[in-house]
Amino acid sequence: xxxxxxxxxxxxxxxxxxxxxxxxxxxxxxxxxxxxxxxxxxxxxxxxxxxxxxxxxxxxxxxxxxxxxxxxxxxxxxxxxxxxxxxxxxxxxxxxxxxxxxxxxxxxxxxxxxxxxxxxxxxxxxxxxxxxxxxxxxxxxxxxxxxxxxxxxxxxxxxxxxxxxxxxxxxxxxxxxxxxxxxxxxxxxxxxxxxxxxxxxxxxxxxxxxxxxxxxxxxxxxxxxxxxxxxxxxxxxxxxxxxxxxxxxxxxxxxxxxxxxxxxxxxxxxxxxxxxxxxxxxxxxxxxxxxxxxxxxxxxxxxxxxxxxxxxxxxx
Amino acid sequence: xxxxxxxxxxxxxxxxxxxxxxxxxxxxxxxxxxxxxxxxxxxxxxxxxxxxxxxxxxxxxxxxxxxxxxxxxxxxxxxxxxxxxxxxxxxxxxxxxxxxxxxxxxxxxxxxxxxxxxxxxxxxxxxxxxxxxxxxxxxxxxxxxxxxxxxxxxxxxxxxxxxxxxxxxxxxxxxxxxxxxxxxxxxxxxxxxxxxxxxxxxxxxxxxxxxxxxxxxxxxxxxxxxxxxxxxxxxxxxxxxxxxxxxxxxxxxxxxxxxxxxxxxxxxxxxxxxxxxxxxxxxxxxxxxxxxxxxxxxxxxxxxxxxxxxxxxxxxxxxxxxx
Numbered sequence: 187x188x189x190x191x192x193x194x195x196x197x198x199x200x201x202x203x204x205x206x207x208x209x210x211x212x213x214x215x216x217x218x219x220x221x222x223x224x225x226x227x228x229x230x231x232x233x234x235x236x237x238x239x240x241x242x243x244x245x246x247x248x249x250x251x252x253x254x255x256x257x258x259x260x261x262x263x264x265x266x267x268x269x270x271x272x273x274x275x276x277x278x279x280x281x282x283x284x285x286x287x288x289x290x291x292x293x294x295x296x297x298x299x300x301x302x303x304x305x306x307x308x309x310x311x312x313x314x315x316x317x318x319x320x321x322x323x324x325x326x327x328x329x330x331x332x333x334x335x336x337x338x339x340x341x342x343x344x345x346x347x348x349x350x351x352x353x354x355x356x357x358x359x360x361x362x363x364x365x366x367x368x369x370x371x372x373x374x375x376x377x378x379x380x381x382x383x384x385x386x387x388x389x390x391x392x393x394x395x396x397x398x399x400x401x402x403x404x405x406x407x408x409x410x411x412x413x414x415x416x417x418x419x420x421x422x423x424x425x426x427x428x429x430x431x432x433x434x435x436x437x438x439x440x441x442x443x444x445x446x447x448x449x450x451x452x453x454x455x456x457x458x459x460x461x462x463x464x465x466x467x468x469x470x471x472x473x474x475x476x477x478x479x480x481x482x483x484x485x486x487x488x489x490x491x492x493x494x495x496x497x498x499x500x501x502x
Numbered sequence: 503x504x505x506x507x508x509x510x511x512x513x514x515x516x517x518x519x520x521x522x523x524x525x526x527x528x529x530x531x532x533x534x535x536x537x538x539x540x541x542x543x544x545x546x547x548x549x550x551x552x553x554x555x556x557x558x559x560x561x562x563x564x565x566x567x568x569x570x571x572x573x574x575x576x577x578x579x580x581x582x583x584x585x586x587x588x589x590x591x592x593x594x595x596x597x598x599x600x601x602x603x604x605x606x607x608x609x610x611x612x613x614x615x616x617x618x619x620x621x622x623x624x625x626x627x628x629x630x631x632x633x634x635x636x637x638x639x640x641x642x643x644x645x646x647x648x649x650x651x652x653x654x655x656x657x658x659x660x661x662x663x664x665x666x667x668x669x670x671x672x673x674x675x676x677x678x679x680x681x682x683x684x685x686x687x688x689x690x691x692x693x694x695x696x697x698x699x700x701x702x703x704x705x706x707x708x709x710x711x712x713x714x715x716x717x718x719x720x721x722x723x724x725x726x727x728x729x730x731x732x733x734x735x736x737x738x739x740x741x742x743x744x745x746x747x748x749x750x751x752x753x754x755x756x757x758x759x760x761x762x763x764x765x766x767x768x769x770x771x772x773x774x775x776x777x778x779x780x781x782x783x784x785x786x787x788x789x790x791x792x793x794x795x796x797x798x799x800x801x802x803x804x805x806x807x808x809x810x811x812x813x814x815x816x817x818x819x820x821x822x823x824x825x
Contacts, residue, residue, distance in 0.1 A: 319516065319517065319520075320520075322517050323517045323520040323521050323524075325759075325804075326517060326521060326759075326801050326804040326805050326808070327521060327524075327525075327759075327797075327801070329759050329760075329763055330762070330763035330766050330767075331762075331763075331766070331781055331785075331793070331796070331797060331800065332525070332528075334781070334782065334785050335525070335528050335529055335532070335785055335793065336528065338532045338785050338786075339528065339531055339532045339533070341533070359756070412651075412652070416654055419654055419656075420654065420656060420763075420767060423654075423656050423767070424766075424767065424770065424782065436654075436656075439654075439656065439657055439660055444660060444663070444664075447660070447663070447664040451664045451665065454657070454660045454661060454664050455661075457657075458653075458654065458657030458658075458660070458661065461654050461657065462649075462652050462653050462654070462657070465651070465652040465653075465654075466648060466649060466652035469648050469651055469652055470648060473648070
């Protein structure tokens with residue numbers, strides 16, 4: 187590459203000054219093939235949920251009793267269940283539950299954990315102590331047992347599950363993550379400066395601290411998405427989730443699928459595959475995002491330790 | 503060290519109190535309380551058998567000790583718990599401690615086996631992924647790790663029950679075999695559910711191992727070790743892995759609640775009479791003493807694991823001293 191060409195590319199990279207979001211997306215597309223695939227899977231999930239009415243060939247609760255427990259065929263691509271409902275349509279409509287849960291619960295968790303974490307780290311001292319002891323207590327709750335109890339209390343339903351998952355996630359371990367992120371920048375110059383010019387605490391936190399912990403917050407959000415979807419599926423599987431007839435993937439895997447598994451093993455196959463694909467996609471995307479956003483993991487390309495290279499150097 | 507342990511144990515007491523109070527209150531607010539359920543059942547029973555219904559809701563409430571204010575109930579429960587008595591179950595009036603000592607070992611066996619299997623999968627693959635970074639082996643290892651995190655354990659379990667039955671006419675035993683009666687059969691019965699738990703849990707550990715190994719392998723002392731002419735095996739195992747293990751152990755400790763959650767589901771699917779199925783029933787039948795007792799045990803286990811994790815730091819890294 188000639189010096190001119192190199193100069194030109196360097197200028198080109200300097201010129202590209204996009205907003206954070208576009209920058210991140212471009213870097214993922216360029217550098218992270220697996221994260222791109224994951225992102226496509228997540229995008230597919232959203233599109234399927236959005237256009238479920240168009241994609242699904244039947245309604246999610248259309249029973250054709252003559253067509254009970256049919257194997258996959260031309261008419262019913264994924265087969266039918268014990269009530270003659272089209273499984274493809276049920277899986278397609280099931281995406282909606284995953285989307286609601288996957289966005290709703292992490293959003294609530296994010297707001298709560300950011301609020302508690304910021305306050306805990308910013309004020310320190312007694313406030314910090316009390317909040318952290320509380321988080322300790324929440325963290326040693328047996329998560330699933332508590333969720334079962336709370337859902338028995340509120341009754342099963344989509345909104346209840348979103349609230350329970352979101353709140354339990356938001357006051358638990360994630361507070362620690364936010365807290366440590368805030369502790370990291372609390373003593374930086376710009377925060378000191380803001381305090382020095384008399385900016386009130388709330389304003390300092392909102393305008394100076396919050397924008398600077400966006401990266402860990404985004405990572406936290408994506409990580410919670412997969413977890414929330416999986417937990418909802420687990421709860422529905424145990425019969426504490428979204429009540430029938432609305433199809434939830436976890437619910438579809440539960441008792442009906444296990445009662446009829448001898449005659450119709452495909453009943454258990456599709457919802458599980460859908461769940462795995464979606465959670466895998468979210469995890470891959472989350473990994474890519476973390477690599478791109480976490481400053482500790484970027485810019486280290488040259489200094490990477492390579493066993494092979496070192497060995498070659500040593501043996502030569 | 504001794505003083506440190508004692509202080510840590512003392513610090514868990516307020517946490518335990520908080521946890522038990524929250525659960526104690528929570529279960530009593532579940533709509534359709536146990537008295538209503540019992541009275542309904544009794545009415546059904548009497549209409550079937552034609553027996554006179556002697557007990558009313560009030561006498562029942564009094565007999566079960568649920569008629570006093572909630573803080574008095576909690577006080578009674580705590581003073582019993584301190585003396586190792588967790589009360590009687592509401593349905594059947596059996597000792598909760600006795601039932602726990604029957605069921606906890608089953609879940610414990612499942613959890614420990616799952617943990618061992620997860621470490622056996624995770625650490626070798628994680629180390630391999632790190633020392634062969636960006637090779638096909640590494641990509642394969644990472645893909646396995648993310649898949650392990652993404653696959654729901656209850657789905658794998660369902661598949662294990664459905665497909666071998668169709669293809670080879672083989673199903674896992676649904677009859678619980680006690681260890682004393684038949685150790686081999688017992689282990690064979692536990693191996694599949696614990697392998698599923700181990701597989702699901704291995705993903706996180708694997709990724710943590712890889713990340714930490716990558717970090718450690720770039721340290722100066724590793725370069726020194728290479729230049730001393732040590733073999734790769736010695737460097738990787740003795741120098742790198744030992745230093746990379748600390749965060750890995752932290753992660754493993756943090757996954758104990760997950761382990762317990764996983765056991766609940768797998769016990770349900772594989773018909774193992776451990777605490778998992780029991781707690782589901784207890785929530786459904788509103789058997790408060792069972793939920794409270796089990797919650798206490800689980801909280802103690804989790805806090806104990808946290809303490810063990812912290813203590814293991816000193817064992818791995820002799821520079822750490824506890825005061």
